[in-house]
Amino acid sequence: MNAISEHLVIAPIVVPLFAAAALLLFDERARVPRVTISLLSAFGTTAIAIMLLLRADAIPVGPGGAVAQVYPLGNWPAPFGIVLVLDRLSALMLVLTGVLACASLVFSLARWDRAGPYFHALFQLLLMGLNGAFLTGDLFNLFVFFELLLAASYGLLLHGTGLTRVRAGLQYIAVNLAASSLFLIGVSLIYGVTGTLNMADLAQRIPAIPDDNRMLLEAGAAILGIAFLVKAGMWPLGFWLPTAYAAATPPVASVFTIMTKVGIYVVLRLSLLLFGADAGASAHFGATWLLYGGIMTIVFGLIGVLAAQDTSRMIGFALLVSSGTLLAAVGFGARPVVGGALYYLVSSTLAIGAFFLLTELVERGRTAGADMLAVTMEAFGDGAEEVSEEEEEIGTATPATLAVLGLSFLACALLIAGLPPLSGFIAKFSLLTAMLNPANLANAGGSATAVSTWVLLVVIVLSGLATIIALTRAGMRTFWSPIERTVPRVRAIELLPVAALLLFCLTITVQAGPVMRFMQDTARSLELAHDGPRGILPPVERPAPPSTEAQP
């Protein structure tokens, strides 16, 4: 614990914290220093996250798992103290959070950060909460970071207030408060039965749980799971999500995209760690429920995508589709599927994040009510069939802004619908092929495939179709609308983040091979995440012998 780099693991939590504290000491009017602090923190955290990712990727995946670093807070050994655990998955989530956060933050500087007080402080604290949730190796500490990121998200959702936001915020908060209670019940129940809170320690203890305690453990895990699934937006627990996300200001909605992924992240990590193949009688606990819940979520999401009247709500439902897909993939459990799902997670998160930003720019030039009008026109016809002969067949030039917006819209739509040429297609393909050939493509040899796989396959494909239909509708009424529109006034710092996110997607498309290799390594390391020589727990017999060595 000597090198500074050893402490880098905690930087994604501490840097935003100090930034937030510093921001609070500045006057609201001192904009320049506040923006500077905020940007420095966000970009710095992201840079650190990338370094951590590289570090995590350097650890070979072996029987001992692939934990890059365990950071014992307060220098207390696991499982007694709280530890941060850096591995591929947590590093990946950190980077994803950072990228999305930087984009949203830059975007917000154009106008949204001034829609209410303390935007930057709340934003930094959200970052802290997210990063903490991804890094922590302790179940109760996870609760704390969940609450932190939720609290910040409440603040950010309500940023700018107004009727819609407050109305949506009330729902969002009520549901999440109820879910937090479930979280506590679940965690404490698990503690009551196992006597530990450390995730790795739990994984070790679960196989040995006596049979007359096992049902309590599983009940606790189930309740805990419900709490996570609320965050992930699983049907029927995620109805609040489209409403809330549509109500939030665009940069907030964009950064919220990662929030559903927190739920999924935890479900993924815990279900593989605690209820993996080695969990004794509890192996694969809940996997089937995740699979079917995920399928239902996709179905509901795709219905919502079609039924949504405005674009932000539509994206909210697309987010549900993405959640459902990931949950089903986690429920599916096979390693290549999980790897594919991780790729999909990155791609869909970035795309939806970019889309939330973009939507506002696009809608800026439109008159209110145009959405509804376009739909009714489509539904009931607007006499378009009687195209007048004399109609001049000459196009109108698209202003550059609109062209860029249109292109970005197209890119987002392609990403979300899973159409080529961007990463959305790769992601969807990876998932589907992995589902069909869970062992390995080369020796697939027509192995039998479960009914649920077919259902999932159909549902995923249908969700893509629904997205295409809905986004075509949305895109056409936005960019090809016969209703006169003014060209929105868009600033470069608003377009830049969108472009950056899309560029990121392009990069992972072109670099699909190495990226997917990383994802597969991540998935493998999750499967192998048992305690080993490089593991999280110290190699001592429990209970630890009381040591008389004085604390420094």
Added chain:
Amino acid sequence: MMAAANLPPWAALLAALFLFVGALLSLIGSVGLLRFKTFYERVHAPTLGTTLGAGCILIASMIYFSVNETRWVIHELLITVFLTVTTPVSLMLLVRAADYRDHLEGQDVRQDAAGEKDASSSAG
């Protein structure tokens, strides 16, 4: 349950006596809260508990701990002081509130003795 069982009899009995009186007084006060017919009568009842009732129990506690730990354990005095200072605040405010509320509903409080109606008590 009793952590220390080595109290001299005089102390034990004395403590028991005070405890007995204090608890009984508090109970009587609360019974009064239940039995009295009007608010202005009821408001007198809890003071039994906050004054002598509490005082006796605190004395019992002081005796018990002082003897038990063979040193002066008198921080209970603080409770006595604070009870004396804080209870009146809420009671006085409450009486004033009742006064106004009766007034608002057109009851002349000063002559009123009985017959309070159950009006909607929710405010706000």
Added chain:
Amino acid sequence: MPYDVLLVAIILLPLVGSFFAALMPANARNAEVWLAGTVALCCTGLIFSTYPAVASGEVLVLDVAWLPEFGLNFKLRMDGFAWMFSGLVTVIGFLVVLYARYYMSPKDPVPRFFSLLLAFMGAMLGVVLSGNLIQLVFFWELTSLLSFLLIGYWHHNAAARDGARMALTVTAIGGLCLLVGVLLIGHIVGSYDLDKVLAAGPVIKAHRLYLPVLILILLGAFTKSAQFPFHFWLPNAMAAPTPVSAYLHSATLVKLGVFLLARLWPAMAGTDAWFLIVVSVGVSTLLLGAYLAIFQQDLKGLLAYSTISHLGLITLLLGLGSPLAAVAAVFHIMNHATFKASLFMAAGIMDHETGTRDIRRLSGLYRFMPVTATLAMVAAAAMAGVPLLNGFLSKEMFFAETVENHVGTILDHALPYGATLAGVFSVAYSLRFIHGSFFGPPPTDLPRVPHEPPHWMRFPIELLVLACLIVGIIPGLTVAPFLDTAVRAILGPSTPVFNLAVWHGFTLPLLMSVIALVGGVVLYFILQGYLAKGIDGPPFSYLVKDRRFFDEIMVALSWRLARSLENVLGTQRLQPQLRLLVGTALVAAAIPLLQQGMGVWRPSRSAIDPVLAIVWGVGIACALGAAYQAKYHRLAALIMMGGAGLVTCITFVWLSAPDLALTQLLVEIVTTVLLLLGLRWLPKRLQGVDPDAREGSISPRRLRDFITAVMAGGGVALLAYAVMTRPSVDSIKQYFIDNAYTKGGGTNIVNVILVDFRGFDTFGEITVLGVVALTVYALLRRFRPAADSIEIPEQQRTQNRYDEAHPNRELGSTIAESLMVPSVIMRLLFPVIIVFAVFLLLRGHDQPGGGFVAGLTMAIAFILQYIGGGTRWVEARLRILPVRWIGLGLLIAGATGAAAWFFARPFLTSYAGYLDVPVIGKVPVASALAFDLGVFALVVGATVLILIALAHQSIRTHRAARAADADTVSSAKEAV
């Protein structure tokens, strides 16, 4: 150039060109054409340069790992068939570019056009050259997308929008089917590599998934190639600019379906299912398309249906499964591309020069544009299958194949008749195309005066017509080797010997051709009367309007159905959501308990304490009472909640948790004050007027909620009881008990856990508090009370009236009197409580207490002053900057944690020791205290901020109310 580089160049050139085309200025028409033309020509050159290799049977391959984990390689693969197809794509692409130069108006935004066109060319080449099926799907979807954008090029035009959307929807559905089909092929074969798949034909055909795969692949192909019943999108796509139609809807895009059928022919064809499906779809499309083409009034519509028909013909040929049929199919792909592209261009010229494409309005154009007319006539003749033209050759081969017996079913036997009938139709519509527009009296009332187009606009047609003629007259010398190369790539060793000749002698096919020609002419002249009446479409076609039909289905499925399903499967109301949440949690927890038996019923581990039982009787009464009263008697509910809180707190004391009791109690107090502050802004609610009750029914919803609540309560109680009665497990607790003092430096184990062992939790928790305080503040800064709670409360108004009515009183003296004594005491308590807070802070590490408790105590000290003195009074005397307190608290706590770094220890590593101070002796020094100080500062700041922000609303709105009063008064005065 090495072949792999060359292959990449073929794909990349158009894509790069597309990028640069998009960057050009809007009016750079010539530059665009130069760019696009050069790209097309270069590609053509590159493709032709591979001919020697390809012709010798070599397969040129570029294989780059892209997603090796899942068998997706970027693989380009040029064999004879791909060569032929890519050649077609680039050559016709070049001609279309040239044509478009003159077709597009100077006002059209050409960069978008040429950019899309080049991108489309690239995507087409990508499909054609794909050596990996997933990559093929990748480019396939791209062509769908680009065709959508090209059809919708004139998007201000509703027909273009609708046509584009329809095309996209249909082809995207097909594309997804294709993707699934290809995935299944991968599942069967174990690879997506085209070579491996083609080699695994027998495996695929024998697999139990063959039929689903076949259907999925065919869906992909049929939608793309506009086969019945998916044909309807193609006529609607005619709203595209004519160059687009000429390129996409004759030569390239729509050919992808049949390309795929041919490409996968070795792997999939030759089964009964293949024959049945492909042939029946092909023949239906062939006939339907041809029949409908006759009745079109739009030149391009006619050509579109004709294209459908010809694609049906090719499909049919591929469905037959015989090698010669495959040869005919490939041949017809080429022929159709040449004559149909030229006809589209001709139609475009007519449109361009006259301003209309309506056959009813066109007439006698031969006089105005004889050259164009001649070219169109030759091309139309090729389309009709007139001898000495290329169309005749492939049509003869087609007739010959239909006559052959393949599988001996009724369908097989009926084919010659169907083919002849289709021939009749095709002659009829070809005749109509020519006769209707070029012959007859001079046209009247045209938007423009027609004349010949510029020569270079006609040049592509001339070239294509020339090809029709040459191929038609000397096929053996011109097209035969190319055809052989292409076919060999599909059929491999089973490639038949075929003889391309104009004259085969008097054969059955020749008879069929003659019947078709004569019958077609006769049919046309019979129908002329009907057609002249000006009805668009065949008799009774108004009954089936495919586009309307499609739209309505789409709206019904994707909008109305979706909306009603959304309401069935979801809700936007909170109550059902919470009900579902509770219900789901109940079910989730119940399943393991029910599956594995409850194991709950064990005796209590300790005897029932009567005192605690009575206390809990009180608690239960409070809880139930609060639940009962919360609607109409909010204050009562609040009071009862306080009672329940007190009982909880006593329980904590009872069960050895003094810290919890302290904290619970303080939180309780602050929460009560908080809720009281909020109560003022809620609407008045009187019992008996229930806004939520429905008349005349005991709400089943309430019953359901009641059951849910009982079950939730029972469930949680059950779980709690089950765990509490079990023996305790080997827990991490012992470590804390053992080390709290020796390593944590404190005797209060809970506090040591909080600030040391698990200090990180506390760190997060105070941050939560800070965040919430900021949010509350931000929200309240924009707070706007409801109209009916803006008024000053009734009590205050009465008291103010009373004060104003009495001469010796002034406003506020009533309240001043009432608060006189309490506020004196409250003020006096201020320093006392502060000292108490400090006491709690300092002792926390060893005894119950700590930063949080102390902070709340401190906050209460402030609040008490606000209650006693009022906001203005306090703020005139005390200047509290709660946000700074929060920031400071975070900084202190964070800095304490970070200080450990300087000792090369992890974050939050604590230090505990003793400092020798003279006189006083050993003073305990622990970094945990500094941490607790941060907690303290933050808690004070946050709590005070929340409470005060809420309290401020009163004076804000009072101000507003008073201002409003003043306004009315002044306006009343003005009125007077």
Added chain:
Amino acid sequence: MTPALKRVFPFPLLSVALFVMWLLLNQSVSPGHLVLGALAGLLAPLALKLLEPAPARIRHPLAIVRLGLRVLPDIIRSNIAVATIIIGLGRRNRRAGFVDIPLELTNANGLAVLACIITATPGTIWVNYNGVTGTLTIHVLDLVEEQEWIDMIKRRYEALLLEIFA
């Protein structure tokens, strides 16, 4: 008290009280706690000073003790009286009512002490003090003779309080 000392110890009685309180809270007279207690007595009153309380000049600190000795038996007596009433042993025709008492005491602190005494004593409760007329209204549980109450309060308590807070 010199002005300088006055600035340091604006409320000497409070300072002493806080010092004692600190020691009682910590149940310790160790040097460390003596220092801390002194600090508490020194610093905390400054907080009160910010609130600008009504000036309280205590003339006769010893009178406070006398007052306490007078109040204590009263409270015990009242406790017994009220307890008998509650258990139903009191007089049948007990009458509760309000009593108006004209006061000479005007010092807010003095009134506060009086309020505490009256309210803490079972059977009587402070209802209102009219600052204009100087009239105190109390409510009495067992009102035998109005004047008796007036006299008792004025004689037993007000006189002493006037002595303490002049």
Added chain:
Amino acid sequence: MSMLILSLTILFAQLCLSIAMACSVVRLMRGPRAQDRVLGLDALYVNGTLLLLTFGIRSGTTLYFEAALVITVLGFVSTAAMAKFLMRGEVIE
């Protein structure tokens, strides 16, 4: 013997106090007016404090003293706030 008496007395006292709490809560539930409920809560707090003190004696530890002290020093804040609310319709003006 004397310790037995003390134990029994403690139990008696606790029973008395818990019954006193029950009485207070009955008043709290029955009202009839809001001020009666607040009064009930106030009495409940006081009885609760005393119960904690007897519990301290019963378990022989002074660790619970602070809880009792906190109730006395700060518990009145909520009842005072409620009373002020009843009186003025607002807790803080």
Added chain:
Amino acid sequence: MELIIAIGIGTLTGSGVWLLLRPRTFQVIIGLSLISYAVNLFIFGMGRLRTGAPPILHNEVVDATARYVDPVPQALVLTAIVIGFAMTALFLVVLLASRGLTGTDHVDGREPRR
């Protein structure tokens, strides 16, 4: 004793859930508060119940024979209390804002359609 506490937890939860499902925001906030009491007790109970064994070391040495109550759940409850308090405050303010902006105290921000 376990039975009493379990029944208490159950009643608090039941009352809280009932209120949570009610249509008025104030009912919901009271419900959430009751639930948080219940949850706190539940967490606490997970360390098993024990009277007179507070987790405070005497004489600054660990007495191996002394049996302390499990301190971990207590620490967890403390964190939960704080967070619960914060969330109650937030929810209150949001419900007030909603009431102000929508004019109703219905949880959906609009009166139900009749």
